[in-house]
Amino acid sequence: MGFDMQLASHFPALKIREREPRNEGRVATKTRILAATEKLFVIHGFDATSLRAITTEAGVNLAAVNYHFGSKEELFALVLTNRLDSLNLERVRLLDALEAKGFDAEHTVEQLIATMFLPALQLARNPERGGDDFLKFLGRAYADPSPFVRELLADRYAAQDTRFVQAFAKALPELAAQDLSMRLHFMLDAISSTLASEDARKLMSALAATSKDAVEEDAAVLAHLGPVLAGSLRAKVNQSSQQRAIRAVLAFA
Amino acid sequence: MGFDMQLASHFPALKIREREPRNEGRVATKTRILAATEKLFVIHGFDATSLRAITTEAGVNLAAVNYHFGSKEELFALVLTNRLDSLNLERVRLLDALEAKGFDAEHTVEQLIATMFLPALQLARNPERGGDDFLKFLGRAYADPSPFVRELLADRYAAQDTRFVQAFAKALPELAAQDLSMRLHFMLDAISSTLASEDARKLMSALAATSKDAVEEDAAVLAHLGPVLAGSLRAKVNQSSQQRAIRAVLAFA
DNA sequence: TGCAAAATCGAACAATTGTTTGAATCGTTC
DNA sequence: GAACGATTCAAACAATTGTTCGATTTTGCA
Numbered sequence A, B: 001m002g003f004d005m006q007l008a009s010h011f012p013a014l015k016i017r018e019r020e021p022r023n024e025g026r027v028a029t030k031t032r033i034l035a036a037t038e039k040l041f042v043i044h045g046f047d048a049t050s051l052r053a054i055t056t057e058a059g060v061n062l063a064a065v066n067y068h069f070g071s072k073e074e075l076f077a078l079v080l081t082n083r084l085d086s087l088n089l090e091r092v093r094l095l096d097a098l099e100a101k102g103f104d105a106e107h108t109v110e111q112l113i114a115t116m117f118l119p120a121l122q123l124a125r126n127p128e129r130g131g132d133d134f135l136k137f138l139g140r141a142y143a144d145p146s147p148f149v150r151e152l153l154a155d156r157y158a159a160q161d162t163r164f165v166q167a168f169a170k171a172l173p174e175l176a177a178q179d180l181s182m183r184l185h186f187m188l189d190a191i192s193s194t195l196a197s198e199d200a201r202k203l204m205s206a207l208a209a210t211s212k213d214a215v216e217e218d219a220a221v222l223a224h225l226g227p228v229l230a231g232s233l234r235a236k237v238n239q240s241s242q243q244r245a246i247r248a249v250l251a252f253a
Numbered sequence C: 001t002g003c004a005a006a007a008t009c010g011a012a013c014a015a016t017t018g019t020t021t022g023a024a025t026c027g028t029t030c
Numbered sequence D: 001g002a003a004c005g006a007t008t009c010a011a012a013c014a015a016t017t018g019t020t021c022g023a024t025t026t027t028g029c030a
Helices: A002-010 A029-044 A051-058 A064-069 A072-101 A108-124 A133-143 A147-171 A177-196 A198-209 A214-234 A240-250 B002-010 B029-044 B051-058 B064-069 B072-101 B108-124 B133-143 B147-171 B177-196 B198-209 B214-234 B240-250
Strands: none
Touching: A029 A051, A029 A064, A029 A072, A029 A133, A051 A064, A064 A072, A072 A108, A072 A133, A072 A147, A108 A133, A108 A147, A108 A214, A108 B240, A133 A147, A133 A177, A133 A198, A147 A177, A177 A214, A177 B177, A177 B198, A177 B214, A198 A214, A198 B177, A214 B177, A214 B214, A214 B240, A240 B108, A240 B214, B029 B051, B029 B064, B029 B072, B029 B133, B051 B064, B064 B072, B072 B108, B072 B133, B072 B147, B108 B133, B108 B147, B108 B214, B133 B147, B133 B177, B133 B198, B147 B177, B177 B214, B198 B214
């Protein structure tokens, strides 16, 4: 019952088209498959998650996946886009609002970083969206090595990505285009693999634990995350004293 | 001929125990398998590289892998350790030398970063060690999702890792232990996934291109890499002006 | 209640995986 | 040149993968 509701609420868009199960103990097969897929994907990734593992976890017949979703890829595409579409919509919405209002001249970079990551933090606090596991899911998705997953993410969210790249370019005019793209790459890769790892997420929730309410919590996490990322984006190169220090190391090699 | 020599020189330790092939056109099977394995691993990773793909690429019989190496895992373990053992030895040697001499008080962090990455740059310039592809290999290895690869790297190089963590902790005493560990995680994850991606490596070789000799080249790359990483490690959190800027973003959400 | 559509089921499919087998071949040594 | 160990080979192995089939059951509506 409560179980049914909770699972179904993960994928509200699907619920509409589903028949209400008359039998109370029985959860809609489609919903159970989606939930099991997401759970196993977070643990094992796309390639290493077999349809048999999914259907066993969901307690449904093996053939149910192909019957309801067509193929493994279509199933995973649905799971991924279900979660990520709303996230990215919220991201650009926030970016639009910030650009309309105008950034703090002093802290544009920090504000852009906050804009990128706040929606994820908010979704992560919503149990209907996966709660704590949402960040894990996010990390998995962006770190997954399967060509299918990578192409899906690249195709579907390329437009939003360039929006942020352009915004950062405007905020960091002294940075060469290729230098900026390298550092943003850096930033996103670091974030996604960090989210995928257990200990890093524990640390973040530890940071948030000292806060009173939800807004406090987000502010605390962003206050820790922002400066670290901004520090790497704003770093100046080629200072002569640094050059000297590096040459001291090279002397030993 | 030249092909044979080149392949063999990738794995000099094995060459000793191998019989010299009398037939000139014939390259030692073991060596060809190792070279093919490395090539395909860089492209597809551990899981997605099948023994049939390896043996076809190497032009040898399928059974040759199990005959010469025992299993797929033993083969990959050999390929990985062949490349990484010398790298990590050189890393700690350099760290030892730097610690004996004493760091620049002002730029300890930059020097530590240089110590971590200089050996990889030097190996990447050695054609016998894989040349340009060595960095790609490194990125693949540390980003590979297979439990086998991850455990191998963790077990074998855990000791060296803690050496560097301790050194960084000493250089950044104001940073809480868990904060430091998060940021180092960040740094290494970013580096490895950046190395694995084609465009980032192109960028680095573009930076190096303007230099005259090898030492110049390493200095140029480290001068670009160091400040970015050091910037993220040294970032201060909780500055009130930043807090205000972040809250301006939260107001829209 | 009866009927047609939807859903579930067990079973098998073809393809791929790593591994093993036994015979054939090669290379060295006596 | 014979003999013996090392190596190579084609073939098959068992296990796993995604997918499909046809029969059976369940469901919603008349």
